[in-house]
Amino acid sequence: MPEHRVVLRNCGKIDPTDIxxxxxxxxFQGLDRARSELTPEAVIGEVKxxxxxxxxxxxxxxxxKWELTRKSPxxxxxxxxxxxxxxxxxxxxxxxxxxxxxxxxxxxxxxxYAVGARHAFLYVRDExxxxxxxxxxxxxxxxxxxxxxxxxxxxxxxxxxxxxxxSALMESIERKRGEPRYRPPFPxxxxxxxxxxxxxxxxxxxxxxxxxREGPEWFANLGTAQSKGTKVFSLSGDVSRPAVFEVPMxxxxxxxxxxxxxxxxxxxxxxxxxxxxxxxxxxxxxxLAFESILGxxxxxxxxxxxxxxxxGLRTMEFFLEECCGKCSxxxxxxxxxxxxxxxxxxxxxxxxxxxxxxxxxENMMLASLxxxxxxxxxxLVDTLQSFRNEYLARxxx
Amino acid sequence: xxSVALVDLVERYRQNGDLLSLLKSxxxxxxxxxxxxxxxxxxxxxxxxxxxxGVITFYAFLSPRPLGRNVIRVCRCLPCTNRDSQTVLxxxxxxxxxxxxxxxxDRRFTLQMVNCIGACDVTxxxxxxxKRYGNLTPARVAQVLGSYL
Numbered sequence: 001m002p003e004h005r006v007v008l009r010n011c012g013k014i015d016p017t018d019i020x021x022x023x024x025x026x027x028f029q030g031l032d033r034a035r036s037e038l039t040p041e042a043v044i045g046e047v048k049x050x051x052x053x054x055x056x057x058x059x060x061x062x063x064x065k066w067e068l069t070r071k072s073p074x075x076x077x078x079x080x081x082x083x084x085x086x087x088x089x090x091x092x093x094x095x096x097x098x099x100x101x102x103x104x105x106x107x108x109x110x111x112x113y114a115v116g117a118r119h120a121f122l123y124v125r126d127e128x129x130x131x132x133x134x135x136x137x138x139x140x141x142x143x144x145x146x147x148x149x150x151x152x153x154x155x156x157x158x159x160x161x162x163x164x165x166x167s168a169l170m171e172s173i174e175r176k177r178g179e180p181r182y183r184p185p186f187p188x189x190x191x192x193x194x195x196x197x198x199x200x201x202x203x204x205x206x207x208x209x210x211x212x213r214e215g216p217e218w219f220a221n222l223g224t225a226q227s228k229g230t231k232v233f234s235l236s237g238d239v240s241r242p243a244v245f246e247v248p249m250x251x252x253x254x255x256x257x258x259x260x261x262x263x264x265x266x267x268x269x270x271x272x273x274x275x276x277x278x279x280x281x282x283x284x285x286x287x288l289a290f291e292s293i294l295g296x297x298x299x300x301x302x303x304x305x306x307x308x309x310x311x312g313l314r315t316m317e318f319f320l321e322e323c324c325g326k327c328s329x330x331x332x333x334x335x336x337x338x339x340x341x342x343x344x345x346x347x348x349x350x351x352x353x354x355x356x357x358x359x360x361x362e363n364m365m366l367a368s369l370x371x372x373x374x375x376x377x378x379x380l381v382d383t384l385q386s387f388r389n390e391y392l393a394r395x396x397x
Numbered sequence: 398x399x400s401v402a403l404v405d406l407v408e409r410y411r412q413n414g415d416l417l418s419l420l421k422s423x424x425x426x427x428x429x430x431x432x433x434x435x436x437x438x439x440x441x442x443x444x445x446x447x448x449x450x451g452v453i454t455f456y457a458f459l460s461p462r463p464l465g466r467n468v469i470r471v472c473r474c475l476p477c478t479n480r481d482s483q484t485v486l487x488x489x490x491x492x493x494x495x496x497x498x499x500x501x502x503d504r505r506f507t508l509q510m511v512n513c514i515g516a517c518d519v520t521x522x523x524x525x526x527x528k529r530y531g532n533l534t535p536a537r538v539a540q541v542l543g544s545y546l
Contacts (some may be wrong), residue, residue, distance in 0.1 A: 085515065086512070086513060086515075087513070088474045088475060088476070088512070088513045088517075089474075089475070089476055089513070089517045090513070090515065090517070091515040091516060091517055091518055093515075094515045125515070126421075126456075126458045127511075127513075127514040127515050127524065127529070128515065129527040130527045130528055130529065153413070153415075155415060155417070155418075156415070156417055156418050156421065157417065157456075158417045158420070158421065158456035158457070158458040158459050159456050159457030159458035159459075159511065160455065160456050160457060161512060161513075172417070175414070175416040175417075175444075175452070176448075176452065177451050177452055177455040178455060178456070179455075234517065234518070235518075236476040236517035236518060236520070237475070237476050237479065237517075238479070242476075242517065242518040242519075242520070243518055244518075274474075274475070298517075300475060300476060300517075302479075306479070311475060314474075314475050314478060315475065318474065318475075318512055321512060322512060324455070
């Protein structure tokens with residue numbers, strides 16, 4: 001299967017600083033159709049019928065989220081677009097924001113119309129501070145062309161991985177430390193400032209105008225039974241062509257890793273970045289889909305020269321640094337895991353270490369408050385299975 | 398520390414409510430968010446100092462310690478580490494004589510290690526202030542640093 005561009009269809013084809021070039025390729029057609037031909041409920045109906053699911057990793061059905069938000073009682077409703085991609089190995093949202101920010105604005109405006117929101121927030125990671133002026137200009141240009149029906153406010157993050165987690169992100173917009181909330185309640189009933197809130201990843205929003213323009217059936221024809229449409233991936237690591245690729249859902253991992261990114265002598269692939277699952281080479285034909293393996297879009301490739309235990313240590317150090325400290329399973333778990341892995345890497349490994357790693361990992365997955373702590377041990381759990389020999393080899397004699 | 402006028406920044410915050418943006422602007426202007434600056438700011442925007450300090454210490458890009466005029470942030474994540482980000486650090490040490498967490502004597506540069514900066518397609522990478530630099534070689538690092546001298 002070759003690359004199939006739906007989300008990225010305009011990237012490289014339009015001038016991202018000139019709205020006329022975007023209008024010429026169908027810009028605003030989705031929003032115009034939504035507002036002139038459809039009620040908000042009918043827009044939600046089309047998004048539901050398309051089968052679109054959130055691209056941030058969890059895969060919650062987008063239309064259902066919108067419906068819940070619209071029906072929840074509240075004084076105000078909010079739409080948030082999460083452009084805080086902080087996962088290791090991801091740069092696809094940057095690619096989109098740089099090359100086709102107009103479609104994103106259109107998607108946000110459609111979401112606002114559907115759920116009845118007057119204000120939307122675009123939360124952009126601090127590492128993309130160089131894109132802020134560009135995004136402000138994009139919003140102004142779009143507003144000058146059409147009434148958007150909502151005000152889109154840009155919010156800059158300040159370098160915290162956990163703020164990509166939806167409830168932490170909302171805390172951050174509310175001027176607090178970006179610590180995740182206890183849930184329920186979930187954002188569709190009580191989100192930003194306690195009001196019903198839709199929060200979507202950049203890539204999810206990018207799909208919305210196309211669904212409205214081409215129709216839900218068109219979209220539902222792409223992909224697999226449970227994963228409709230396409231998926232955008234950022235490929236990095238030991239590949240000869242690190243870049244952004246978009247393929248239909250269900251495409252085998254091998255095609256993306258070997259054919260598109262040009263990887264050789266693959267040992268393992270982290271699908272979903274540091275928090276993603278590890279696919280050893282023997283299983284590289286796995287299809288990329290919600291029902292198989294997907295993540296938020298970061299694919300990091302490791303070749304034969306890499307050591308599974310050392311990669312594990314670096315991965316856990318990342319989570320230790322980014323853990324917010326609110327809940328103890330994650331705060332103490334990440335620290336304990338790093339300590340044990342350091343011991344293994346520096347020749348101080350003991351027999352019981354592997355059992356400890358497994359126990360701590362399982363407890364974190366079960367008891368952590370948010371997705372960070374629940375997913376942090378994924379790498380360890382997977383490699384303790386697939387590359388157990390490398391851990392065993394690290395045990396002191 | 399001499400107090401720096403923050404009226405315009407506070408005024409903008411009162412309009413847009415964007416606290417992180419305010420803190421970053423103050424940090425740029427004052428070279429960090431030290432105790433006095435934080436206290437002065439807390440009073441002006443009507444937040445407890447403790448709450449503001451809590452926010453400042455939570456985010457990697459906000460610093461309660463003084464910063465150099467330019468902040469270098471070298472990515473230490475796996476895609477960059479596996480493409481020799483060590484050499485980038487080595488070159489910075491050679492050129493400026495500072496390691497991670499340190500500031501040059503002339504306060505021109507502070508060096509920090511950060512997690513993923515979204516430049517995994519052009520590893521190894523770093524940021525200087527808001528700008529990203531990728532595909533770094535020792536020569537390229539020296540050239541970039543030179544442009545901030």
